[in-house]
Amino acid sequence: MGRTYFGTDGIRGTANRHPMTAELAMKVGMAAGIAFQRGSYRHRVVIGKDTRRSSYMIENAMVAGFTAAGMDVFLLGPMPTPAVAMLTRSLRADIGVMISASHNPFEDNGIKLFGPDGYKLSDEIELKIERLLDDDLTQRLPTGDRLGRAKRVDGVHDRYIEFAKRTLPRDMSFEGLRVAIDCANGAAYRVAPEVLWELGAEIVKLGVSPDGININKGCGSTDPAALIEKVREVRADIGIALDGDADRVLIVDETGAVVDGDQLMAVIAESWAEDGRLAAGGIVATIMSNLGLERFLEGKQLALARTKVGDRYVVEHMREHGYNVGGEQSGHIVLSDYGTTGDGLVSALQILAVVKRKGGTVSQVCRRFEPVPQILKNVRFAGGEPLERELVKHAIAAGRERLGNHGRVVIRPSGTEPLIRVMAEGDDRGLVSSVVDDIVGALRQAAA
Known part of the structure; x- marks a missing residue:
């Protein structure tokens, strides 16, 4: 059976046009709420979003759908996608939702769903939800005191900030590093600079003034020109570019050159292999990763397993074969020791840790191979x-x-x-x- 609504990364489209309408969002809430009912206890869902204006519309519609299905809704506000995945597990939710179109322009929006384990849904569960979307659900919805409730959750930013910091050794400090960070006017505009500042770095911030329509516009990992200029202007040691929902990262070195996800995976793979932390003798990437990465890893006696394009396929292969590093050339890097999905900030912290430990410049540390044309x-x-x-x-x-x-x-x-x-x-x-x-x-x- 083909999929009508779900693509490679949830449901996505122009906001207020099919399929990304308030009506469908409400029905997704109902259908997913029904699909994840597993007993007589009070079921709960966490909902995060990025900074698009349409995210408010989609959020309210989904709250209506989930509460109609009898689920209690915990509203997180603007939060990175990896934070939503983490909080789904931390808050013992039955399902997690991220409202975001990631790196797409602000006119678009999307719905990403996570299971109680924090992983994106399997094809089978997505097909189950699709079948429910095409059914009349009115007779399957509860009434009376079985309806759900919704509330805002305080302190979630602090939870994610502490989580991100704990991915580094306790004595790690970035004191002495000048870091320019571009948050794409997106979901990480509050938490990412705070994490870096608390770790001792001198921070230069870009893309931290969201107005609902400027997400990914002339900023972030899809358009790093402003970050490149800022790195050169302030003589930063490194530039970090996140995308709208902060599950991707690109690095700009001290010369203003962009370092893509393939090079970043090479840095992490080499470092983790040296520390005895790299599982399964290699990493997972997609068919789009550069041949130069594959040759570099072969030279280190490490393997490169390739999958179809899409982080869900990377994660599925990692889980099935025991890898703990995987990702895409776009900078969507999954480190399963720490999370269940791509995390741009955590990936950047790992790169900074290598730079700090080796004592070289970012251009020296992060240029691990010559890319094939x-x-x-x-x-x-x-x-x-x-x-x-x-x-x-x-x-x-x-x-x-x-x-x-x-x-x-x-x-x-x-x-x-x-x-x-x-x-x-x-x-x-x-x-x-x-x-x-x-x-x-x-x-x-x-x-x-």
Whole structure:
């Protein structure tokens, strides 16, 4: 059975347009509330959100849905996605909700659901909720004193701040480091600078004035230009760029150069392997991670397991095979010793700890390998299945043959937009560019 509402990372779309409407959000609350009823006790759900204006609309609709289903709602306010996952477990909730479209522009919004263990829902549970969404739920809802209640929860920011600090050795201090941090005017605008300040760093803050419409706008991990300029201006030792819900991070070194998730995973993998902390002899990444990362890890006698794009697939592979480090090139890094989902702040703290311990500059510490030339282009299509056209299949096969054993071609439809992503990488940039252009040309012809 195909999925109608859930994509690769929950439900997402333009706020106030199908499927991201208040009506559907309320019904998701009802359906998820029914799906997670497991006994006669008072069930509870925690709901966090980012700083989008539409998050208030979605939050109120979901409160109505969950309370209608008989669940008590604990409202966290603006909080990072990893904090919601952590608090779902800490508060012994039956389900957790994060209202956010992550790195998308403010017009979009989304709903991410977590189970009582703090992990994102499996395909099976999402399909169960989808079936309920298509049913008439009115006869399955409680009445009288079995209805749920809602309340705001105090002190959750302090809980997450202490949690993040405890991921480091007790004697770790960032005193002497000047850190520029860009919170993307998003969910971490309060907690992330506070954590770094309490750990002793000198803080320069950007993206900490959310107004409901400026999330991810000219700031954050998807647009680090302002952070790059600020790092150079104030001569910061490091710049940290989070996205709107703070489950991703990119680093800017002291020269203003951006360090992506592949390099950050290499830093953590190497450091943890040296300390005997790296589980399963390697890390997990997606098919989009650079071939240079794979070669670097091989040189360290470490493995790279690849999955489909999407942090849920990375986490599933980590759990199934015992890895404790995984992530994506975008900077969505999962450290399962500490959390159940990507945590941009905790990942940044691990990088800072390595920098502090080694005593070098960020550019020295975080440039672990030379990336293989990699080119990614997106092709928008209005409908149909262009990947099934013979001219596209031929172009893809020809590209893979031309690259041979010296590169890769990855073709994948976006899980959130009507796009087909074409990526190729290899040692010869000219050849890689030619292969991508040929495939893109065939796709555009097929999509016309």
